[in-house]
Amino acid sequence: MRIKDQVITIIGAGATGLSLAWYLQNSGYSVRLIDPQLKNLAKAESASFAATGILMGSIYKNTRGRSWQLRQRSVALWPQWRALIQSCTKDLIYRPGILFLASNISEQNWQSQILLKSRKADIIKWNRKKLDALDPEISSSILSGLFSLEDGQIDPKRILDSFYEDSLRKGIDIISRRLKRLIYVKDTWQLELECGESLNSRWIVLCTGSDISVLPSKGYHPILTQRIAGQSLQLMLPHPRENPWKCWPGSINWKSNNLVPISNNEYWIGSTIEKDNFIKSDTLNTLINRHGIAPEWLKKSKIIKHWQGLRSRPIYRPSPILQLVAPGLIVATGFYRNGILLAPATAEWVMKCITITDHSY
Ligand SMILES: Cc1cc2nc3c(=O)[nH]c(=O)nc-3n(C[C@H](O)[C@H](O)[C@H](O)COP(=O)(O)OP(=O)(O)OC[C@H]3O[C@@H](n4cnc5c(N)ncnc54)[C@H](O)[C@@H]3O)c2cc1C
Structure with missing residues (x-):
């Protein structure tokens, strides 16, 4: 099956998940987004909706390393992202x-x-x-x-709402539930939701911020946050x-x-x-x-x-955590700062990871 014919399941609708969902959909993927906060995003209490939206990528003391590269890439991508999202929303404030x-x-x-x-x-x-x-x-x-x-500042609530609304217009599959458990069965991930429902997906991207308790406990080096x-x-x-x-x-x-x-x-x-x-x-x-x-x-x-x-x-590693932890399972978390700034480079990294890995199976 071609990768673009498969559904990519994103868990978590904070800045990381919402921007990734929007980016993947705009790149031709079918996306499913799961988060109980999607019931009422206006009342979401995640870190993303507390942020001030500062995009400070150029003023940074390091000039090498992954964090610096992600910043540089995001600084380059943000103007393109703003132009794209501005063409479908009138409310963006930069x-x-x-x-x-x-x-x-x-x-x-x-x-x-x-x-x-x-x-x-x-x-x-x-x-x-x-x-x-x-x-x-x-x-x-x-x-x-x-x-x-x-560098500059983007109104975080407006940009996140815009990602969501544009994704809805383009047919994203929304599930307003909490993911309870992930089980790997025969090349596919089985997702058990809190309501008792269960789903399958070949690709999962975990963007659950400070809650990574759904990660399977065996089979990879533990991720601590x-x-x-x-x-x-x-x-x-x-x-x-x-x-x-x-x-x-x-x-x-x-x-x-x-x-x-x-x-x-x-x-x-x-x-x-x-x-x-x-x-x-x-x-x-x-x-x-x-x-x-x-x-x-x-x-x-x-x-x-x-x-x-x-x-x-x-804990014990630099921020953020962008890792393919198991076949078809990517973790994108650990943005204790700059999750909004780094959203474009993160989305690009995840898409590359999916494309390259899927072709190599
Ligand atoms: C006061 C403050 C100011 C900040 N200012 C800035 C700033 O100016 N610029 C900047 O770039 N960054 C800023 N940040 C940092 C930024 O907010 C974070 O880096 C970013 O929000 C991280 O987003 P996230 O999507 O990774 O996580 P989160 O926002 O925590 O989102 C995680 C989502 O996952 C969902 N979830 C968790 N578990 C499950 C589950 N089991 N099933 C389904 N869904 C689940 C949650 O409901 C939540 O919606 C600030 C943060 C704070 C607190």
Whole structure:
């Protein structure tokens, strides 16, 4: 049977699963997507719907290794993906530009290395004088910035909804159930769903984020992950005014926190600073105060919404985990950061893996 005549089953409809489903369908594959959250995606509580959508691929301290390659590939693919998805949805929001801030010497050295190694014309150093022109102002303890126009921010909910809606239009098979068990029988995977129903599929891609309990326990090197929390805030400036962000160059990143101006007087702060699977009471305070160094407007902003998500972090290996663990079974997880950024390169990797492996059987 030709590979494109078979159904590829994706488990998990977070950023990884939804984008992969969309990509495979657009490449001519038949796709089945399984996730209980598909009953009501608007209320999904996965990490993907807690993300701030920062796509920071060019500003990265390494210039080799798999993570760097995935970033580079995603930076190249995102404009094509945006153009494709924009042609079938009117609601996509992309905000170009990221300013990465340094508040100590080691972060400044890091900026210099990125600048030296990247050799990209659209990564520019911002000195303190240039930062002083920002209004609303940034903390006086920030030493310098690195601005990249190639990086940016995409509204995560809108892009994920767009992947889903376009996949539905193109006939994706949706099953709003939890997968309970996977069993390999005669070259095929048998999927047992929570409702008692069972299905078969030659190809399974597990995109279940922090829950990989359905993986069969034998036959491959065990995959270990831990769950860690992340939190986001929607805030409103204390003194509303017309077009307050007009001299900001885009979103801001500092010490694993993102600040995204989203509308006239509102902004998001997203943070991946947690180390445990719960939000510590002091980290919310840290987010707003930054150890007391935050500017007054940030400290006095009103919190409109506060939400969180559980991320999956690989243990004893680098993030992410992209692995063919058994015949016809691919795991794409461990995106404790950057799952949205890396979605295009991940989808491309999975499709190549399926195509190459299937021909070699
Ligand atoms: C606060 C915060 C801010 C972030 N900011 C950014 C950012 O700016 N940019 C960026 O790129 N990344 C960001 N991230 C990281 C990003 O959210 C993750 O990398 C990404 O969401 C991982 O997506 P995923 O699809 O792999 O996992 P998830 O989003 O966890 O999705 C997994 C899905 O699998 C389903 N599932 C689990 N088990 C089963 C089962 N047995 N059967 C069926 N379905 C199952 C779940 O219901 C869920 O829908 C942020 C994360 C957080 C928490």
